[in-house]
Amino acid sequence: MTTALIMHDTCARHVMSPSHPESPQRLAAITDQLKERHLFDLLSHIEAPEVDYAHLVRAHNNEYVDTIRSSSPSEGTIHLDADTAMNAWSLEASRRAAGAGILATEQVASGKVNSAFCAVRPPGHHAERQTAMGFCLFGSIAAAALYAVEELGMKRVAIVDFDVHHGNGTEDIVHDNPNVLFCSSFQHPHFPGYYRPSVEGQLVNVPLDAGTGSAQFREAIEAKWFPALEAYQPEMLFISAGFDAHREDPLASLALTDQDFAWITERLMDTADRHCEGRIVSMLEGGYALSALGRSAAEHVKVLMQV
Numbered sequence: 001m002t003t004a005l006i007m008h009d010t011c012a013r014h015v016m017s018p019s020h021p022e023s024p025q026r027l028a029a030i031t032d033q034l035k036e037r038h039l040f041d042l043l044s045h046i047e048a049p050e051v052d053y054a055h056l057v058r059a060h061n062n063e064y065v066d067t068i069r070s071s072s073p074s075e076g077t078i079h080l081d082a083d084t085a086m087n088a089w090s091l092e093a094s095r096r097a098a099g100a101g102i103l104a105t106e107q108v109a110s111g112k113v114n115s116a117f118c119a120v121r122p123p124g125h126h127a128e129r130q131t132a133m134g135f136c137l138f139g140s141i142a143a144a145a146l147y148a149v150e151e152l153g154m155k156r157v158a159i160v161d162f163d164v165h166h167g168n169g170t171e172d173i174v175h176d177n178p179n180v181l182f183c184s185s186f187q188h189p190h191f192p193g194y195y196r197p198s199v200e201g202q203l204v205n206v207p208l209d210a211g212t213g214s215a216q217f218r219e220a221i222e223a224k225w226f227p228a229l230e231a232y233q234p235e236m237l238f239i240s241a242g243f244d245a246h247r248e249d250p251l252a253s254l255a256l257t258d259q260d261f262a263w264i265t266e267r268l269m270d271t272a273d274r275h276c277e278g279r280i281v282s283m284l285e286g287g288y289a290l291s292a293l294g295r296s297a298a299e300h301v302k303v304l305m306q307v
């Protein structure tokens, strides 16, 4: 199995404030663990390109993309909301994060690699069609899924999101697109605080109470996500891989362990093997306890690599 690791140095130059939990150290925590486990050198390393704006306007309207472009400061920091800011590198970092998703999709769909993990930031799943929020500027995974549909001609792609926060941005962009099934699990009530009701064959939302641990999480996912994925038979599987449902994470209150992220990845690999020759594109979303993030992401990537 060849798994690509798609990254770019500029993703570590996007800094919203010195103490912001969505920090450049998150990427180092992941690569450190991949090296520690002797996985890093077995990955196929690819630099994330800057996305073409044509790919972004499938997920966002033109005005929104123009606003983000024109908000980019030449120095200092500007705030888009209380949680989300841009420094001089943020626009390029966001374009490379989205560009990683597009390139990953092309590489996996064409069979150049079996799967890809995009270790990029800022994350993207909270960015709505016309609103930046929750540390996110562009809906990278939604743009990648829409590229698969509109450019590669796929009829059914699935996005699954196990970040502890609901992927409201992805939902906003794809909820009424019959070519995309979106499955999300999240702590509720918690940020962003809202979600749409599930719609068969289109949207599967699994809200979880604070304190939910491994057994309840696995039971809920088995009951809700997998029957929907089996019925949908996706041609490609996209993963919004947030690791902040970990019990050590400071931003939420679920109680998953490193092994839960290996388990969900194995289950998703099973699904992808059955329906789409194992084609998986995974993109980093949240995860703020640096040690737990590094360990959990390494578990996730190790399963993708099948080593």
Ligand SMILES: [Zn+2]
Pocket: 163, 164, 165, 242, 244, 285, 286, 287
């Ligand atoms: Zn999150």
